[in-house]
Amino acid sequence: MRKVFIVSAVLAVMVAGAAFWWAQPLLALRNLKHALQSRDTNRVAALVDFDTLRANVIRHTDQKLDRANEDKFLGGVRSSIEKDLAAGKIESYATPEGFIHLVCDHSADGSVDMSPQPPGKPCVLDGKLQRAGYENSSHFQVVVRRSQGSGLRLMLARENDAWKVVNLADASPAK
Helix, strand or coil: CHHHHHHHHHHHHHHHHHHHHHHHHHHHHHHHHHHHHCCCHHHHHHHECHHHHHHHHHHHHHHHHHHHHCCCCCHHHHHHHHHHHHHHHHHHHCCHHHHHHHHHCECCCCCECCCCCCCCCCCCCCCEEEEEEEEECCEEEEEEECCCCCEEEEEEEEECCEEEEEEEEECCCCC
């Protein structure tokens, strides 16, 4: 009887540990949602790795611009100019304030309002979780569909014992 109790207790602890390990990125997303809703830049800064986010978004944008301009007249020059313009815009979003604007202050046409918001203006997160899952043991991906139809893909990565947002991309359906 005592062996059954010990085995049951060990199994219960293992299941609880596995459940907690599996749920950690979801808890980080919940914390991010609350930080965004309260527009708390300090909490957002703790939940987003802005250096990695900036590098990933710039790399993705550069690749997209290169593909778009590869068959065009002076495509290399166009890509270079567009990359410089895009990098400046990405820099403005790769801050806690910019990230909050990007996620919270979008209009029905999908554009982002970067003007200063009145104090206490709530962040309305009107999206629905479309997909969430592990890419591997240290990367978790989430796709949120916003009410106006645009989609947002967030990639979280494990950094030590915490999960942080490291990539952000458009996940809108192809037109």
